[in-house]
Amino acid sequence: MGRYVLRRLVESAVTFVLATIVIFLGVRALPGDPVRALAGEENDPQALAEIRRAYGLDESIVVQYVRYVGRALRGDLGTSARTRLPVAETIGHALPVTLQLAAFAMVVAVLIGLSTGIVASVRRRTASEWAANTVALLGLSIPVFWFGQMVILLFAIAYPVLPASGFVSFFSDPVQSLRHLLLPGLVLGSGLAAVIMRQTRSAMLEALGSDYIRTARAKGLGGAQVVFGHALRNSLIVVTTIVGLQLGALISGVVVTEQIFVVPGFGKLIVDGVLTRDYPMIQGLVLVTATAYIAINLLVDLLYSVIDPRIRVGGAVL
């Protein structure tokens, strides 16, 4: 177990270093001169040169990279070129917002996905399975930007029961927070719910056809005990993998949802950062996203070994 964890940690560290290089070069490959984006409408050569110097953009790329990594390791992600507020502080404000939205969307997705997945596998060839499959298909095929606009039109404009935009922290006002999170959470979670539903259904079908389930039934166990105690538990390994992978995607996938619902989170920062060529901001954001991916993958790998002891045993001899 210890060696397995160590090996995964080293792999993660290497991935992290590679990520910083890709992020740094990727941002610089964006078309357009960031100095022009910063200068607004003005085009005075002296002013442009001054901006270039002030942001260290007149240095060579290698010098810029070394400085960037040096500061990043100390937790300093630089200063936003747009607002001149510290990037780390700005991300610090945005990250809890996105995490709350992602967590809420995940809860929505798991509730919808698991329940419809179980129904679809247990009640085969009934209207319930058909309905669950339809929901999954819609969840997968409806684009987020369209779904988002539709729920706003419906629940914020035509029947104004929920706010169209904004965010309130769960920790400051839980009721208002849920009101603000409901629409973006539903939109963000819908695609993931469909994925979870399909995975749950197929894993459950496989489990329900297994010998140990037949044995359990033969021993006289009730339907609920068989489904939840045996089939679902064994199916959860696949579902957990999907949830883990999708949590990373969810954090970066909030880009569209946050734009539509004007949620001041991570996704909105990314879009606005790219539009304004805010190099330090984009670098900081992508670095945090990459770190989140690496950390979540690591976490999921470790969770495997808790849920399924065979992986822990296998890992120990690696």
Add this chain to the structure above:
Amino acid sequence: MDALRRAAVLLVLAVTACSSIDSTTPAPSNGPDNRPLKNGGELRVALSAEPDLLDPTLARTLVGRTIFNAICEKLYDVNEKLAIVPQLAAAPPEISGDGKTVTIKLRQGLKFADGTTMDAAAVKTSLDRHRTLKGSARTSELSSVDGVDVVDQATVAIRLKAPFAPLAAVLADRAGMIMSPAALTAQGDKFATNPVCIGPFKFSSRVAQDRIEVVKDPNYYDAAKVHLDKVTYKIIADSSTRFNNLRSGDVEVLDTVAATDVDALKADANLRLLTSASLGYQGITVNIANQNGVGQAPGTLAAPYAGPLAADVKIRQAFELSLDRDAINTVVFRGQFSPACGPISPDSELSSDAAQACPKHDVAAAKSLLSQAGVSIPVKVGMVIGTDAQARRLGEAIQAQVREAGFDVELQPTEFSASLDQTDKGKFQLFQIGWSGRVDPDGNIANFLKTKGSQNISGYSNPDVDSLIDQARATTDTSRRRDLYGQVITKARADGSIIYLYRAKNLLGVSAKIGGVKLFGDGILRFGEAGFAVGS
């Protein structure tokens, strides 16, 4: 089955929602709004972009000027007729006989938001900071200023290197904003995080990419006229999201309504549309001689950017004659904007018949000019345009119109920042670009048409035009300036370095509950006297 039922209910609701939104209740009048307003309340405003630094010396974005309007007043301002009027100054500037000293009397007893008093020393501190601070965005605007002297507690004298008529207009923008010296000293380079000036509101807080909040300032000299307790500016980049937020009541004011949303906004009884003609213009810049980069001496273009349009003024004139500005306005902008043939707004007191003269759409004349020029038809030319839907529609309209006369325009959609970079370097043939506009026409003309001007990406150079622009800067006589700008525009238009197309409108969506919002030609939103209507 439940899921199925839910889906069906949702679908029915969606259809009902769409039909109720499309209702065609007549909009209230956009005329003068004299409803009584109540005190108190928070106004929520959706802005289209994030302002940059909230420091008048360092700020560069146009959207930032709306925030400054609430918290940082200027020595001068413009009124609804775009005439320059004193704001923190007590009277119009007095100009010495040689035109090189401008004396400004200040209002007395005014207090900054931190409670300190504004006096001549504070004005000098601010103007000197605008001129000399490293990274200042005001340096070039104030480049004509040689020094600022404190005459007495309520008077400053600005020494100029040469007479400069647009100075009052410059001081009616960010270069005329006066900051609290105490706050400047206390905050140093962090002033942008907590700006302190004089205004109906004072800065309260800012969350990057989300919101900026300002609250009523009890120290403001006209605080009795301020109705609102607080204004929150929310940043919403997407135009349809902004519009949805206005319709849902999540914001009360929407900056920059998309031309395509205007009809829906007018049809909503709960909303009003405020408009004003923009001071700027949109047009097509022709690369005539930008071989060496903007701001450098013109050269001879090489392939692939050289071509008949750059080489022959007759072909540029043919291109202009083949454009139908009215049709562009109708087709692309649903008639919301106005055709434009020059850089000066017709509302400017320096506008004249010569400045607004416009050739009629004449395909036959265009064809005749092309045949006189002896070029082979079609004349191929590339045009850099933006990447948004409106830019594409405009590009396609231009492409279709000039095809009739014999031009084959290749549209080159390019991301905005990249297009600026590319065209600065002269790597283009035509570029569809505009300018937001300045109160004094010099701001719309000099940098674009003077030889080696900082925005002269055409590489245009005409010594007569240069001389006329300098003369117009040096005289303060309005009728003389009007005449000189008329001459500048007549000559420049004949040379065709910029083909002016249309003048946009500032379009503001406002909840019917709100009164007292002012929108002038400068496009800045003024909420100093705004408030919620009594009974709303």
